Amino acid sequence: MSNLSRMKTNQHQKLQHEVADLIDRHKARIIMICRAYTRSREDLDDCFQDVATRIWEGYANFRGEAAEATWVYRVILNCAINFSRRSARQPSTVSLLDHDIIEENPESTRATQKLYTLIDRLNPLEKALVLLWLENLPYSEIALIMGISVKNVSVKLTRIKEKLKTYANTTKL
Amino acid sequence: MKTEPHSDFFDSLADIWVDSRRRIETSDIINRKLLLQTLADKSFWLAPKPRAFYILFAIIFIFGLSYCITFRPGYWPVPALCIFGAADTAWQTEIRDRIRRIDGGLIGMQRNLNLYRRLYIWLSIVMWLIMIPFLWWFGNFFELYSDPATAIACMSLLAAACIVVFIIRTYKTFRALGDLDAFAAELKELQ
The missing domain is CATH 1.10.1740.10 (RNA polymerase sigma factor, region 2, helix turn helix motif)
Structure with missing residues (x-):
């Protein structure tokens, strides 16, 4: 060689x-x-x-x-x-x-499953926003990743959280 | 700006997430040997290449062109097509890099994907318009056309081969770009 x-x-x-x-x-x-x-x-x-x-x-x-x-x-x-x-x-x-x-322990697996079932009801981009929020990223970084304004992130996340709460109340998990 | 304090409900969601994440982070979940094998298996054209590769490629290309223009002026359509091909490859590489780097976030990326799609179609149309005189020159140069009927037959055959290549290339490109229309609609809704 x-x-x-x-x-x-x-x-x-x-x-x-x-x-x-x-x-x-x-x-x-x-x-x-x-x-x-x-x-x-x-x-x-x-x-x-x-x-x-x-x-x-x-x-x-x-x-x-x-x-x-x-x-x-x-x-x-x-x-x-x-x-x-x-x-x-x-x-x-x-x-x-x-x-x-x-899927190590059944307890945490069930909790994670619940979380994913809730998130699954969102559309792909809403999902992206909520996942970044769960990762505990600041709004400015979420905005950078998504290519939207910080204000837009804040407004969208508020709406998505309301949606998630409604889903959690109406769905028996 | 940092995320605002969670309510109990969102606290519990965040806790589940953090717990699950920690479990994965501290585990040895990835089969590194297989991962390295997977990376190694990716073809040469997909893998990152050293700068020397591009420099060598450019030198060979420039040398070929200079030779053609200086010593074989009658071949001018060949370097002309090569220059067009190089320009086409350069902008495609640049825009693909921009897409891979995800410049401008997800939304910027989708804008670049749409730009790529639009430019791809227009450049293909231009290429076809260039191909008609080129096929005519190509056939005459190699004396393929003895009479008008042969000329039409030869040009049709060459054009058919080009169309097949074009269809396969376009199919592959657009398949790789994914379902852009639905995505663009969702992005509009997000903004």
Whole structure:
């Protein structure tokens, strides 16, 4: 193997590890948000893989203009929303996740299920807003991720919360 | 501005979220070996490339063009089409990068997707208009047309091949862009 191709391979492997580390750092965000846009374990796997691929594709172009977390949130939401639209066309993939960890104890699984059932009644963009709010991000960052004004975020979130409360009261969970 | 204090109901939702998130964060949920394998399996064209690749590609392209223009002036439609192709690739790469970087947030991204779709269609129309004289020149240059009937047959055959390529390319591109119309309607509603 020539020096040039060995250098290229090393650089490629280094990039792979960097991206794998980044995915590992943000795994909770990716899984929690993807889960809100998918209906089965298989879909969650596919969505996760989709996000991993997008991060891989976009990593070289990530210029650091936005914070890493902001960029990752954008990628996850974009992938998850698009995935929920075309999930029927997705090919089956190998699982990268250990599902036993996600559903560790029955008590917390039931509570999480309740939360997701509530969120599931919102449309994809409302879902995105509420998920970012649950991540406890400031309105300014939510606005940056969504590409809307801070005021718009505030108004929309107030309406979404009212909706969620109504759903919680009318639905027996 | 920070999020306002939660009511009890929203407190409990946030607690469930935080609890679930913490469990995943502290776990070893990702199969790293498979993840690395998945990244490695992505094709060369999808993977991030070193700057040297683009520089090398540009040098070969410029050298080829210079040679063609200087020593083979009769071939002028070939470099003309190459320049058009390079410009087409450059703007497509730029706008795809903007989409991948998600410039302007989700809404900016959708705006870029719509711009991409519109420009893609218009550039395809322009390309077709350019292709008609090019096919005529191509056939004459290689002496494919001995009479008008052969000319029409050859041009039709070449045009048919171009149409097939165009349809496959457009189908793939638009499938990758996803269901934009429904999304755009929802964005309008959000704003």
